[in-house]
Amino acid sequence: MNWQVNFALKNIWEVHGTASAQHLRDDAIRIRMPDRADVVAVISAAYTINAELAMQHHADFPDMDFLCGYRKQCVWEGGAIRYLEGKPIGWGSAGTLGSAxxxxxxxxxxxxxxxxxxxxIKQIRSVTNLDREFDRVFTMTLASGRTFRVGMMMEYEPTADAIRTFWDRFGPVNIVWNINPNGHPTRNAIEAGRALGCEVMKWEELSVLLRNR
Structure with a gap:
C-alpha cells in the first residue's frame, strides 16, 4: 500500500468518526458514510496533477468520485481541472475530500x-472571460478589454520570498491576490511584487480595480 493511501485511510478512521474507509487497489480507497452512497477516491502523491494524469486515474477507476492531491505542495493544472469538472469528479486536497x-x-x-x-471572481459582471491555468492562477478579461493574469496566494502573511517563489514557479502575473481572509501581505512582499512588475493586494483593493477597469 502506498504511503499516501495509508495516511488517507488512517486520517479518515481517526478524524472522521462516522466515516469508514478501505483500500481497493493501487491508489484507490472506498469511503462509507451512514445513509450515503459510497465514495471512491483516488489518492495521488504527485506534485503536479495534469490532464493526462487525471485521465489515467479515471481510466483505471471509471467509478472514481474524487481525485485527491495528498501532498500539501500539489499543484493542479487547468487542463486537469476542466477534465474532472466536466465528468463531474471532485478534486482537491485531503482537507477538501474530508469536507466533501x-x-x-x-x-x-x-x-x-x-x-x-x-x-x-466568476460572479463579477465586469469579468467577461476566465482562463484557469492552474488551481491558483487565472487570466481574466474585463469588459473594458483589458486582461490581467492573477495568482491566488493562501499564505497568512506573504513574504517577499513567497512572492518571488510564486513568480518563479508560475511565471509573471499582474496581480498577486492574498486570499487568506485573516492575513495581510508584508510590506516587503508588496515591494518585491512592484520590483517584479505586479501588484500584491487583498480583495478590497482588487474589487476596486474590477469596478474601475
Missing part, C-alpha cells in the same frame, strides 16, 4: 483553498 464527505457534494467539490475566491 460530510457535505455530500464529493463529485462537485473543488479545492477548498481556492474555491470561494475563484467563485467570487
Amino acid at each position: 464527505i460530510y457535505g455530500g457534494d464529493v463529485k462537485t467539490a473543488a479545492h477548498k483553498d481556492y474555491f470561494f475566491s475563484y467563485r467570487l
Whole structure:
C-alpha cells in the first residue's frame, strides 16, 4: 500500500468518526458514510496533477468520485481541472475530500483553498472571460478589454520570498491576490511584487480595480 493511501485511510478512521474507509487497489480507497452512497477516491502523491494524469486515474477507476492531491505542495493544472469538472469528479486536497464527505457534494467539490475566491471572481459582471491555468492562477478579461493574469496566494502573511517563489514557479502575473481572509501581505512582499512588475493586494483593493477597469 502506498504511503499516501495509508495516511488517507488512517486520517479518515481517526478524524472522521462516522466515516469508514478501505483500500481497493493501487491508489484507490472506498469511503462509507451512514445513509450515503459510497465514495471512491483516488489518492495521488504527485506534485503536479495534469490532464493526462487525471485521465489515467479515471481510466483505471471509471467509478472514481474524487481525485485527491495528498501532498500539501500539489499543484493542479487547468487542463486537469476542466477534465474532472466536466465528468463531474471532485478534486482537491485531503482537507477538501474530508469536507466533501460530510457535505455530500464529493463529485462537485473543488479545492477548498481556492474555491470561494475563484467563485467570487466568476460572479463579477465586469469579468467577461476566465482562463484557469492552474488551481491558483487565472487570466481574466474585463469588459473594458483589458486582461490581467492573477495568482491566488493562501499564505497568512506573504513574504517577499513567497512572492518571488510564486513568480518563479508560475511565471509573471499582474496581480498577486492574498486570499487568506485573516492575513495581510508584508510590506516587503508588496515591494518585491512592484520590483517584479505586479501588484500584491487583498480583495478590497482588487474589487476596486474590477469596478474601475
